[in-house]
Amino acid sequence: xxxxxxxxxxxxxxxxxxxxxxxxxxxxxxxxxxxxxxxxxxxxxxxxxxxxxxxxxxxxxxxxxxxxxxxxxxxxxxxxxxxxxxxxxxxxxxxxxxxxxxxxxxxxxxxxxxxxxxxxxxxxxxxxxxxxxxxxxxxxxxxxxxxxxxxxxxxxxxxxxxxxxxxxxxxxxxxxxxxxxxxxxxxxxxxxxxxxxxxxxxxxxxxxxxxxxxxxxxxxxxxxxxxxxxxxxxxxxxxxxxxxxxxxxxxxxxxxxx
Numbered sequence: 001x002x003x004x005x006x007x008x009x010x011x012x013x014x015x016x017x018x019x020x021x022x023x024x025x026x027x028x029x030x031x032x033x034x035x036x037x038x039x040x041x042x043x044x045x046x047x048x049x050x051x052x053x054x055x056x057x058x059x060x061x062x063x064x065x066x067x068x069x070x071x072x073x074x075x076x077x078x079x080x081x082x083x084x085x086x087x088x089x090x091x092x093x094x095x096x097x098x099x100x101x102x103x104x105x106x107x108x109x110x111x112x113x114x115x116x117x118x119x120x121x122x123x124x125x126x127x128x129x130x131x132x133x134x135x136x137x138x139x140x141x142x143x144x145x146x147x148x149x150x151x152x153x154x155x156x157x158x159x160x161x162x163x164x165x166x167x168x169x170x171x172x173x174x175x176x177x178x179x180x181x182x183x184x185x186x187x188x189x190x191x192x193x194x195x196x197x198x199x200x201x202x203x204x205x206x207x208x209x210x211x212x213x214x215x216x217x218x219x220x221x222x223x224x225x226x227x228x229x230x231x232x233x234x235x236x237x238x239x240x241x242x243x244x245x246x247x248x249x250x251x252x253x254x255x256x257x258x
Contacts, residue, residue, distance in 0.1 A: 003040045005069045005091040005130075008142055009166075012209055018230035019220055020071075020211065023059060024049035024237045031059035034236055035066035041230060043071040046081070047096050049235075053081070057088045057125075071142070077103055079110035079118075086111060089125040091140055094169050098145035101158045108164035111143045116164050142166040144211065147199050148174040156199055160206035167209030167229070170199055185215030185234065200227055 021039030071092030148171030173183035203210040
């Protein structure tokens with residue numbers, strides 16, 4: 001079973017797992033390369049990525065090379081950009097720093113049509129991609145709140161009770177920083193690992209999906225094995241940087257002589 005926007009929830013309800021490609025580089029070329037590389041899901045990062053609205057739109061268009069669901073991490077919990085990215089064709093929104101139930105309700109309101117939310121009608125590109133878009137949007141659009149602070153950790157159960165959330169997404173670096181540890185996408189501090197496990201347990205109890213950002217392929221495999229539905233493999237900038245460094249080091253290695 002291949003993951004698409006139309007069967008997103010059914011895919012995970014059947015016990016399948018997914019690896020998410022994370023794009024920070026403001027480029028249609030690299031977005032298309034990532035889309036063609038075989039990731040199950042794709043995300044355009046407008047928070048820490050170097051990407052504005054117009055570039056994000058073009059990247060979503062370039063990602064049409066893949067049937068994978070297209071998500072956008074918006075810069076902040078602000079309704080205008082959430083609505084614009086959904087109208088631009090994203091079928092998933094990841095929102096950073098959701099720390100309270102009220103903030104989760106604000107996120108849901110911006111991303112759901114009435115009567116559940118207050119999203120304004122005007123699916124300019126989304127409507128052409130998905131016939132009967134408004135009628136289908138409740139199941140088509142996925143809304144993920146990032147749990148990545150000590151405050152959100154404490155409020156996680158109340159956050160996850162907010163109607164209209166599809167799931168939660170763990171940001172390990174900010175979570176670790178908030179708990180007094182070094183920010184890293186490959187945490188090893190017991191307190192941080194315990195917090196990640198607690199978030200996953202709460203999501204399961206609430207009947208929500210759960211995703212997490214990872215700094216390596218090994219961590220992705222481990223998190224999926226632990227029970228996360230999907231995990232993001234680093235970032236395009238991180239992988240590009242590491243690949244350059246490894247290839248350059250190899251090029252400068254003195255060859256062995258016989």
